[in-house]
Amino acid sequence: MSDPGADAVATATPRTGPRPGLYVHVPFCLRKCAYCDFASEAPPHPDRIRRYLACLDMELGRLPADFRPGTVFLGGGTPTSLNDEAFARLMDLVAPRAAGAAEWSCEANPRTVTAAKASRMRAAGVTRVSLGAQSFDPSTLSFLGRAHGADDAGDAVALLRDAGLDNVGIDLITAVPGRDADALALDIDRALALDPRHISAYTLSIEDGTPLAALVDLGTVKPVSDEQALAEYELVRSRLRDAGFVHYEISNFARPGSECRHNLLYWSGGEYVGCGPAAHSHRGGVRWGNVQTLEAWADVVSRGWTPVAFEERLTPEKRARETLVFSLRRLDGVDAAAFRAATGFDLDALCGPEIARLADQGLLERTATGVRLSGRALFISDAVFAELV
Amino acid sequence: MSADISLIRNFCIIAHIDHGKSTLADRMLELTGAIEARDMSAQVLDAMDLEKERGITIKAHPVSMRFKSRDGQVYQFNLIDTPGHVDFSYEVARSISACEGALLVVDATQGVEAQTVANTHLALDHNLEILPVLNKIDLPSSNVAEVSQQIEEILAIPMDDAFQVSAKTGAGVAELLEAIVHRVPAPKPGRVGWTRALVFDSTFDVFRGVMPYVRLMDGDLRAGQRIRMMSTDEEYEVKEVGQFAPKPFAVPSLGVGEVGYFVATIKHPKEVHIGDTVTRSDQLANEPLPGFRRVHPMVFCGLYPVNSSDFEKLKASLEKYNLNDSAIVFQAESSSALGFGFRCGFLGLLHMEIVQERLRREFDCDIIATYPGVVYRVHLTSGEVKEIDNPVFMPDVTQIAHIEEPMIRAHVICHNENIGDIMQLVMDKRGALEKTESIDTRRVMLTCHMPLNEIVVDFHDRLKSVSRGYASMDYELAEYQVADIVKMDILLSGEVVDAFSCLVHREKANARGRQMCKSLSEAIPRHQFVIPVQAAIGRNIIARETIRAFRKDVTAKCYGGDISRKRKLLERQKEGKKRMKQVGQVGIPQEAFIQVLKSDT
Numbered sequence: 001m002s003d004p005g006a007d008a009v010a011t012a013t014p015r016t017g018p019r020p021g022l023y024v025h026v027p028f029c030l031r032k033c034a035y036c037d038f039a040s041e042a043p044p045h046p047d048r049i050r051r052y053l054a055c056l057d058m059e060l061g062r063l064p065a066d067f068r069p070g071t072v073f074l075g076g077g078t079p080t081s082l083n084d085e086a087f088a089r090l091m092d093l094v095a096p097r098a099a100g101a102a103e104w105s106c107e108a109n110p111r112t113v114t115a116a117k118a119s120r121m122r123a124a125g126v127t128r129v130s131l132g133a134q135s136f137d138p139s140t141l142s143f144l145g146r147a148h149g150a151d152d153a154g155d156a157v158a159l160l161r162d163a164g165l166d167n168v169g170i171d172l173i174t175a176v177p178g179r180d181a182d183a184l185a186l187d188i189d190r191a192l193a194l195d196p197r198h199i200s201a202y203t204l205s206i207e208d209g210t211p212l213a214a215l216v217d218l219g220t221v222k223p224v225s226d227e228q229a230l231a232e233y234e235l236v237r238s239r240l241r242d243a244g245f246v247h248y249e250i251s252n253f254a255r256p257g258s259e260c261r262h263n264l265l266y267w268s269g270g271e272y273v274g275c276g277p278a279a280h281s282h283r284g285g286v287r288w289g290n291v292q293t294l295e296a297w298a299d300v301v302s303r304g305w306t307p308v309a310f311e312e313r314l315t316p317e318k319r320a321r322e323t324l325v326f327s328l329r330r331l332d333g334v335d336a337a338a339f340r341a342a343t344g345f346d347l348d349a350l351c352g353p354e355i356a357r358l359a360d361q362g363l364l365e366r367t368a369t370g371v372r373l374s375g376r377a378l379f380i381s382d383a384v385f386a387e388l389v
Numbered sequence: 390m391s392a393d394i395s396l397i398r399n400f401c402i403i404a405h406i407d408h409g410k411s412t413l414a415d416r417m418l419e420l421t422g423a424i425e426a427r428d429m430s431a432q433v434l435d436a437m438d439l440e441k442e443r444g445i446t447i448k449a450h451p452v453s454m455r456f457k458s459r460d461g462q463v464y465q466f467n468l469i470d471t472p473g474h475v476d477f478s479y480e481v482a483r484s485i486s487a488c489e490g491a492l493l494v495v496d497a498t499q500g501v502e503a504q505t506v507a508n509t510h511l512a513l514d515h516n517l518e519i520l521p522v523l524n525k526i527d528l529p530s531s532n533v534a535e536v537s538q539q540i541e542e543i544l545a546i547p548m549d550d551a552f553q554v555s556a557k558t559g560a561g562v563a564e565l566l567e568a569i570v571h572r573v574p575a576p577k578p579g580r581v582g583w584t585r586a587l588v589f590d591s592t593f594d595v596f597r598g599v600m601p602y603v604r605l606m607d608g609d610l611r612a613g614q615r616i617r618m619m620s621t622d623e624e625y626e627v628k629e630v631g632q633f634a635p636k637p638f639a640v641p642s643l644g645v646g647e648v649g650y651f652v653a654t655i656k657h658p659k660e661v662h663i664g665d666t667v668t669r670s671d672q673l674a675n676e677p678l679p680g681f682r683r684v685h686p687m688v689f690c691g692l693y694p695v696n697s698s699d700f701e702k703l704k705a706s707l708e709k710y711n712l713n714d715s716a717i718v719f720q721a722e723s724s725s726a727l728g729f730g731f732r733c734g735f736l737g738l739l740h741m742e743i744v745q746e747r748l749r750r751e752f753d754c755d756i757i758a759t760y761p762g763v764v765y766r767v768h769l770t771s772g773e774v775k776e777i778d779n780p781v782f783m784p785d786v787t788q789i790a791h792i793e794e795p796m797i798r799a800h801v802i803c804h805n806e807n808i809g810d811i812m813q814l815v816m817d818k819r820g821a822l823e824k825t826e827s828i829d830t831r832r833v834m835l836t837c838h839m840p841l842n843e844i845v846v847d848f849h850d851r852l853k854s855v856s857r858g859y860a861s862m863d864y865e866l867a868e869y870q871v872a873d874i875v876k877m878d879i880l881l882s883g884e885v886v887d888a889f890s891c892l893v894h895r896e897k898a899n900a901r902g903r904q905m906c907k908s909l910s911e912a913i914p915r916h917q918f919v920i921p922v923q924a925a926i927g928r929n930i931i932a933r934e935t936i937r938a939f940r941k942d943v944t945a946k947c948y949g950g951d952i953s954r955k956r957k958l959l960e961r962q963k964e965g966k967k968r969m970k971q972v973g974q975v976g977i978p979q980e981a982f983i984q985v986l987k988s989d990t
Contacts, residue, residue, distance in 0.1 A: 023950055202945040226940035251945050266950050280950040287953050312953055322956050361918060361974075380942040383917045386962035 019070030020283060021265045022101075024060075024094055025276030026076040027052070027294050030112060034145035034215075037207040039278035039292050040077040049086045052276075052294060055301040057093050059275045062306075067273070069097065071262035072104040078132070080112040087117045091124035103127050103261045105169075108160075110152030118163035128167040128260070129160050130198070135172065136190040140179045145211070157194045167258065169198030174236060175229040176204055177221050184232055188239045197258035201236045202251050203229055230379050250329050250378055267330055269323035269342060277307075285319070287312050320345040325385035333365075333372020347371065354387050392465050397646040398573045399467045399604065401484055403509055404494035405502035405861070409524040413494060413556035414452070414468060418635065420562055421454035421466065450592065451602055451648045453632040458570045466569065467632075467648035469589065469604075471508070476737030477716075478507070478865060479684050483589040483664045485511055486680060487604035487648060490518040490573030492565070493546065497523040497531035497553075501539045501828060503800045503863040509544050518573050521546055522565065527555035539828050576646030584608025584616075584669040586643075587678050591661045592650075593712045597628075599655040600637075601667070604648050608672060611642035615670035616653065619677040620662050624670055625653035658715040686718050686734025687795065687866065688741050688845055689778040691759035691888070692748070693730030695979055699755065700729045706752035707731060710744070717744055722779070726888040726972050727757060727982075732779055738845060757982045760891045761845045766793040766869055780890040783876045786927065793869040794894075795841045798823075801852065802834045803860035810855040811835065818843035819894060838867065840894070842874075877902055877931075879909065880923040881975045889985060898924075902932035905985055910934035912981035917942075920975055 028044035029036075041048065072094065082090060098104045104125055108117075109132045121129065133153035135141050141150065157168055170191045174184060191199060206213050206223060215221040224232075237247055245253040249267060252260065265272055271283045277297035280289045288311035291297045300307040314322065320343035327334045336347045347370065348355070355371055358364040363377040363384050377384050404410035454466040471484045485491065491512040495501055512519060521540055525531055537548040552568065554561035579585070586603035593599055603610070610616070614627045631639040632649040643649045655661060663684070666677035694703045707719050718734040735741035741761060748754045767775045767783070768790045777783055799820070803811055812822060812835070820839030827833050844864070852860050877898050879889035889909070893901050902924025910922045913936055924932040944955055969976035 200946075203941070203943065205945060230940045250943065266952060272950055274950060280952070282950065282952065289951065289953065310953075322952065325956075325959065326952060363917065378943070380917050380939060382942040382944055382959060382962065383939070385959050386966065389956060389959040389963055 018261070018265065018270055019068065021071040021073065021262045021270065021272035022063075022067075022069035022097055023262070023272055023274040023276075023279055023281075024056070024072070024074050025274060025279040025290075026074060026079040026082070026090065027277050028076065028081045029078045030081050030109070030147040032145070033147075034143070035204060035207065035210055035212045037210050038077065041294060042081075044081055046083075046086075048294060049082055051298050053086065053089050053093065055298040056090075056276060058304075059301050059307070060093055060097055063097065063273065063275075067097070068099075069101050069273075070103075071265065072098040072101045073262040074104075074106040074126075076107055078109045078112055079106055080108040080117055084114055084116040084120075088120050091120050091126075095124040098125055101125075105130055105260060105262055107132065108156065109146075109148060110156045111148035113156035113159050115159055115163065118159045118165060121160075122163045122165055126165065128169060128198070128258075129165050130169040130171060130200070130260075131156055131160075131196075132171045133191060135176070135179070135187050137179065137183050137187060140176050140183065140187075143176065143178060144173065154194060157196075167197050168194070169200065169254075169258075169260070170194060170196040171200045171202065172236070174201055174203050174232040175224040177224055181228075181232065181235060184235060185239070188236060192239075192243050197255045198260060199240060199245060199253045200251055201233075201240075201253065203233065233379055247331055249331065250381060264330070267326045269319075269326065285313060287314070316344060317350070319343060320350055321389050324350070325389050328371075328373055328385065328388075329381070331372065331378075333367055334370045336370040339370065351388050358384055358387060392644060392647060394578055394644075394646045395575045396462055397465045397467070397576055398490065398569050399469065399488045399576060399646070399648055400490040400492060400569060400573050401469045401471050401488045401512075402492045402494055403471070403505060403512060404524075405496070405499070405504045408494055408496040408499065408502070408505075409556045410470075410494055413492070413522070413524065413554070413562070414470065416556050416559050416562045417466075417468065417566060418452065418454060420559070420566060421456045450590070450633050450635070450650075452635045453648065454634070456566055456570070459567060460570070464570055465647070466566075469648060476735070476740040478511070479682070479736075480590065480663055481508060482511055482515075482680065483587065485515050485517060486678075487587055487589045488515075488517055489576060490520065490569065492520050492522050492569075493540070493544070494522045494524050495536055495540060496525050497533050497536050498525050498528050500532075500536045500832070501543050501802070503802045503834070503861040506543060506800055506802075506834065507863045507865060509546070519546055520565070520568060520572055521548055521551040523551060523553045524556050526553045527558050527560065535829055543826065543828055543834065579605070579607030579645040582608075582672060583674045584610065584667075584672045585674045585678055586610060586667040588661060588663060588665045588667060590663060591658060591715075593658050597652050599658050599661050600650045600652055601655075601661050602648070602650050603643070603667060605643050605645050606678060607645060607674070608669065609642050609644045610651055610667070610669075616651075616667050617670050617673065618661070619666040619668055619674070620681060620683075621660065621665075623660060625655055628652045628654070658712055661715070684716060684736060685764075686716070686778075687737055687841065688735045688761055688763060689732060690735075690741065690761040691722065691724065691727070691730050691779075692719075692733050692745070693724065693727040693757045693759070693888075695755040695757055697728040703731065703748075703754050703756065706748055706754050707733075710748065710752065714744070716740065724759075724888045726886045726970050726977065727759070728970075730757075734778065738849070757979060759888050759982070760985060762892055763795050763841045763845065765795075765874060765892060768792070777892075780876050780892050781887055783892065786875075791871050792874040794872040794874055796867040796870050797839055797841050797844065797864040798867045799837045799839055799844070799862055799864040800834055801837065801860055801862045802828060802832055803856050804832055807856045807860060808833060808835070811852065811860060814848075814851055814855060815839065818848060819897070839864075840870075840872065841866070842892070842894070843897075875926045878925050879905055880921070880925055881909075881913075881977070882918075882920050882973055883923075884973045884975075885925075886972050886977070888982065895926075898926055899931050906932045906934040908984045909981055910936050912984040913975065913977055915939040916975065918974070 027040045029040045029042040031042045105128045106126045107130050136150045138150045206216055240253045246256055247253050248259050274281045277294050278292045288308045290307045291309040297307045323343050339347055364371050365374045402410045451467055451469045456464045456466050469484050469487055471481045523533055540546055541548050552565050585607045586605045588601045588603055590602040591599055610630050612627050612629050617624045629639050629652040630643045631637050664681040668674040694700055716736050719731040722732045723729050764776050764778045767777050769788050770790045815837045820837045822837050824836040825833055873895040874892050875895050877891055877893050878885045906922045906924050919938045920936040922934045923930050966976055969978050
């Protein structure tokens with residue numbers, strides 16, 4: 001097996017711009033949600049967790065000694081689905097790598113947050129917690145197959161605050177079949193009542209192979225119409241704007257200054273290294289992805305190899321186009337000068353005619369320094385990106 | 390040595406599809422020893438796969454047999470096979486005029502069908518001696534008495550001396566051969582001092598060039614002679630003359646009354662015209678044989694490669710195909726929607742279908758066919774008359790005095806209980822019923838006068854559907870008739886898409902326009918903007934549908950930094966868009982062109 005990851009990590013000279021990120025994937029959940037096609041196991045088995053932590057130790061240990069990420073993100077899965085003891089071990093493994101990071105996020109789900117885990121996060125240096133509340137409506141939660149009830153999110157936030165973790169973000173899901181606009185408005189209100197600094201509002205997507213997709217195929221569940229999904233998206237936008245949030249990325253809202261820096265790396269063509277099964281990395285001009293399953297990943301890592309399942313090196317033009325379309329996910333758009341500095345391409349030389357046509361159609365807007373999606377293009381942004389990629 | 394004219398019998402077989410023509414021919418070849426039973430692949434005469442599959446003869450060659458009669462003489466039998474479909478009716482007529490007799494084969498389990506009627510009339514017009522033959526008498530479902538009565542009543546052919554055979558088992562076939570000797574007249578002696586041979590078919594061989602099939606009416610043909618084609622005045626040198634038994638074999642000469650082929654220095658099939666007269670340069674005939682006319686395509690459509698880069702391949706395929714079917718015409722054209730392709734003309738519907746099918750199957754061409762149309766005669770106010778087969782070239786309405794369209798006379802045979810539905814269908818297609826005749830207690834034959842334009846797309850399918858497959862139809866071209874024909878355009882986002890333009894009768898325009906808009910609005914995917922789909926006559930919008938804009942096309946979340954997967958999905962989305970035909974801002978998928986053809990109601 002080739003070893004592009006270690007190679008790239010070891011030899012790449014840091015580029016100008018933000019420091020790279022570190023992503024750690026924790027592939028366990030209390031249970032699998034009906035819509036989820038992420039790499040995770042449910043429920044977590046103690047032996048599997050032990051194996052995971054042992055191999056994660058090895059993988060993190062192989063990062064270059066001078067790899068100092070600017071941001072750290074623990075995602076999953078549900079990191080907090082580990083019991084107190086295993087979670088403490090996870091914190092211990094990541095903390096040395098996170099030293100000096102400006103931001104350390106950890107995903108958590110209601111009902112899995114305990115006082116012990118909260119204080120351990122605080123002690124290890126976690127700076128923000130992203131809580132997967134999704135909804136506060138019992139029937140919506142049960143439809144989605146979530147492992148928590150309507151009040152669990154509030155309890156989790158209280159535990160986190162008690163431990164001194166003030167920077168809490170909340171995830172919500174929109175376009176859930178069977179939930180009307182009033183119920184969504186109520187969900188937004190209950191999320192705001194918890195005083196989060198960050199809100200991610202993701203439109204439910206029906207992924208092949210999930211129980212939800214099977215129900216849709218059977219006709220038992222009727223997906224929300226595009227029109228309703230758009231109306232819900234607009235409802236979220238206006239409510240959160242009124243509440244003082246900045247809409248900074250297609251699905252993300254934050255109090256000014258509380259944007260998730262790690263996620264911004266993904267959108268801006270930044271560098272990051274992922275550890276754990278199914279984690280992705282981008283460094284030194286190479287993108288690679290780890291093997292998907294826990295067994296395969298653990299097997300490869302424990303033999304001392306690099307668990308890379310795929311890698312790709314893009315031509316400069318493809319790379320530039322990729323940076324362009326993912327940067328456009330940010331509402332402030334792409335700065336032409338910064339784009340030229342990062343990719344070596346002039347925006348108009350790369351795709352001036354396409355930009356002009358999309359601007360004519362009212363989907364892109366020229367700004368003083370570059371270009372951005374128009375408000376009406378946000379919810380059909382893939383159609384715009386497909387013209388530019 | 391040419392044969393004794395009194396010992397020659399030239400005949401053809403008239404039969405409906407599946408009534409057993411080819412099987413009977415096979416049995417005759419076997420009984421006369423022209424072919425050994427063990428060498429028989431079923432139905433020797435039908436050479437092409439497509440013919441075998443559909444059970445129809447598109448093109449076949451004449452076969453010569455030696456038959457020893459009970460009178461002790463050995464006769465030369467020439468069986469001239471005729472194409473089985475109306476699209477080739479001119480070729481059928483030429484083949485018939487090369488014969489003195491015809492076997493009228495009717496399936497005793499099925500009875501008389503429309504096609505049989507048309508071809509029998511042709512044979513009677515040419516004064517052929519007709520021998521009625523009831524086939525498939527071995528089957529328990531055969532009904533000899535009733536079918537005999539049908540033949541007498543519908544075709545006015547006396548059945549006193551009809552033959553009952555089973556081509557499958559061979560029963561009755563020997564008797565039939567004997568009867569051919571006595572009932573089919575020998576050829577008439579030709580004019581002394583002239584040579585005239587009727588070209589009734591031809592084939593193409595890469596090594597030998599064109600091989601015309603001929604019937605000698607006067608004089609003789611042999612290798613070394615210089616001959617002249619009377620319609621073109623082109624001269625050639627004969628290299629070989631021969632007959633088929635059923636494989637070609639050279640003979641020293643073809644004499645008067647005989648049937649065979651010749652090879653000359655003819656390079657391209659376009660130089661040979663069916664129905665033309667071959668004469669000798671040293672014995673020039675003063676006048677050609679009667680009945681020659683150049684055949685003109687009646688149905689036209691555009692053929693375009695699905696992939697624009699396959700234009701050269703389609704061109705080469707059409708040229709190669711043309712060598713074995715000189716009846717098609719094609720000319721390069723371009724469409725703003727479909728790029729470069731060909732305007733193709735066909736003898737009729739079946740011909741069009743067969744050509745498209747063979748291009749796809751034998752030449753591996755992926756093609757889109759545009760809406761088919763017919764040839765209109767457009768009378769301009771200036772007095773000039775233009776023949777228009779492509780809506781794109783229709784003159785401006787202000788220059789048009791009136792338009793004439795080609796009519797057909799259709800014979801439909803159906804069960805009594807379907808008469809109402811079929812008459813309704815005929816009226817929907819702007820047709821008129823001319824005559825109704827009972828065939829037997831269960832079936833009737835309807836004779837209708839209809840515009841050719843109305844049957845080019847789905848008449849046949851609908852006929853089969855309302856009759857649950859039982860009705861059969863045949864047609865012959867009738868005269869041109871004044872009609873209120875208009876050009877209908879289809880507009881997408883206000884732009885005319887030329888590939889969808891068609892010529893329709895004003896009364897049918899609204900319905901056709903609505904239907905086309907509806908099927909296009911279903912076949913074209915949503916874009917990020919609203920697309921009006923309109924049908925228009927001139928500036929007058931007669932139908933409209935709207936393709937709503939899509940409202941949602943967004944990736945909510947890129948999980949775990951997996952940018953690569955998302956980028957690939959976007960790239961695929963971009964590729965999918967590229968594969969569509971772009972007309973202005975609108976992407977039209979290939980299926981839309983096919984859907985429109987199915988849209989007629």
